[in-house]
Amino acid sequence: MTASAPRTTARPQLAVDGAGRLLQLVRSASATTVSELAAAVGASRSTVRQRLDLLVEHGLVVLDGPRSSARGRPAAHASLAPGGAVVLVGQVGLSGSRLAVVDLAGEVLAHALVDGDAADGADAxxxxxxxxxxxxxxxxxxxxxxxxGIGLGLPSPVELEDYADAPAGTDLSWGPTHQRLLREHFDAPVHLDRDVNLLALAEERRSWPxxxxxxxxxxxxxxDAAVVVRDVPLRGASGRAGHLGGVRGLAAEAGGAALVRRLAAEGLPVADVADVVDLARRGSGPASRAVRGAGAAVGxxxxxxxxxxxxxxxxxxxYLAEAEEHLxxxxxxxxxxxxDDARSTDAPGCEVVTARLGAxxxxxxxxxxxxxxxxxPDVVDRFLVTGSWLAAAPVVAPPGRGEGLEAPARQEDR
Incomplete structure (x- = not known):
């Protein structure tokens, strides 16, 4: 692993209080000069300058001035330093994981698709x-x-149960042990959620704010499905709000694996969902009808x-959304x-569209x-005190039944 610069020396809490609030204002561009920030938080200019210097020292803020103001002294403008740290993120799928390194502004710096099979278990x-x-x-x-920090979207328990053909006793679910391994390996807080919740959150905030x-x-x-209400994913009492995997017969009617089996039995050259989509887009009648039928079942x-x-x-x-003209x-x-409604579901009250953010x-x-x-703000303040993102982060509950991430017992184990 490439060595990186050592973290700066931590400071007493009283010397950093309010710095996180300043960073929040700078990130949103609500206030960027010392005068604007001082007015926004009700603090003296000297206190704001001290806190800004501390954020600069820790690589979280850059000062791009001074710039000339309309009158008086030139004013330096503060902005987020995107490269001051990185977060590691991923969407763990049934047949592979999309992983990425993202900067503090949320921009993807690098990403890769890593092969894997959920049936191999959570340890793998x-x-x-x-x-x-x-x-x-x-x-x-x-x-x-x-x-x-680290954030991962995981398959739902129902997906794991329906998909993975693993030997009896194989642990398919991500639990506290796996979360702890990641936390200790990277010395950073770890956040886990259902992948479809994160998909929904990204689409809502980027495309449908x-x-x-x-x-x-x-x-x-x-x-699977998720619901976002006013910028917050609904998780429900047991973390399973939005689950479609449990709808009787839906996976057999609309799941990509079921379509592959059905079309292969009809003699079509399909080995995976991508083959089904490719055939549908090239005008195959059976594949087109299968994708449209899957869409109707989901509807x-x-x-x-x-x-x-x-x-x-x-x-x-x-995958199936790539054949949107049929789906x-x-x-x-x-x-x-x-x-039983004659109104078009394309009306402003309910648009039906494919995701805009892609893979x-x-x-x-x-x-x-x-x-x-x-x-x-409070986490940033604690980071400036401790010099550690892990120490600064509040305790994150491990995935379990309350988060909807614990897979049910496999049939052989019941």
Whole structure:
């Protein structure tokens, strides 16, 4: 691992109080000069200058001035230093993981797709993630001490149960042990969530910031969904809000794996979902009908949620979404049929669209999750005191039933 500069000396709490609030204002560009910041927080200019110098010393802020003001002395403008630290993020899938290194502004610096199989178990997945993230850090010449946090989107318990054909006793779920391994290896806080929650969060904030309710559907090997209400993913009492995997018969009707089996039985040359999409886009009648039928099944499954929540938009992401010319008409048709409603689901009240962020949606959502935590004002203040992102972070509850990340017992183990 490339060596990085040592962290700066920590300071007493009284010398840093309020620095995190200043960083928050600078990040949002609400206030950028000493005078603006002092007015915003009700502190003296000398105190603000001292706190800004401390943020600069720790690599979190840069001063790009002085610039000439309309009158009086030139004013230096503060801005976030995106490269002051990095966060490591990933979307762990059933057949591989998309991993990335992201700066403090949320921009992806490097990313890679790492092969893997959920059926190999969570231990193997963690090892693959660690190796992949370390490789990306080496590529960028960044060190472990520069990692401010880690965020991963994980398959839901229902997805793991339906997909993984693992030997009895194989641990498919990510639990406290795996979270602790990552935390100790990178010396940074670790945040885990359902991957579809992070997909939905990224789409809502980047593409639909004014949507009060957004539903995101993931259509790949299996089917899952999430709901974001006013910028917050709904998790429910047991962490399973939005699950479509549990809808009876849906995976068999709309899951990519089921489509592959069905079309292969008909003699079509398909080995995975990508083959199904390719055939549909090239005009294969059986493949086109299968994708449209999958969309209709998902639309019918979504209908109760649409009727209850009245979302502004239903966003579709995943392999099958690449055949949107067949998938989306089927989904709209299924919604109308189930709702017994003649109104178009393309009306402003409920748009049905494919995701705009593409393959990086999951890692962008994970980055948003981590950055919200590590750049929170109180966390920044504690980081300036301790010199450690891990020590500064509040305790993050490990994934479990409350987070919806603990896989149910496999049938053989019940």
């Amino acid at each position: 997945a963690v090892a693959d993630v660690v190796a992949g993230l370390e490789g990306l850090l080496r590529t960028l010449g960044r060190g472990l001490s520069e990692v401010a 004014d949507a009060e309710v957004l539903v995101c559907v993931k259509l790949g090997t299996l089917v 019918r499954a979504l209908a109760p949620s649409v009727a209850l929540l009245d979302p502004q938009v239903v966003v579709v992401w995943g 989306l008409p089927g989904l709209r048709e299924g919604l109308r049929e189930a709702l 990086l949606a999951g890692v962008r959502g994970a980055a948003r999750l981590v950055l919200e935590h590590v750049l929170a």
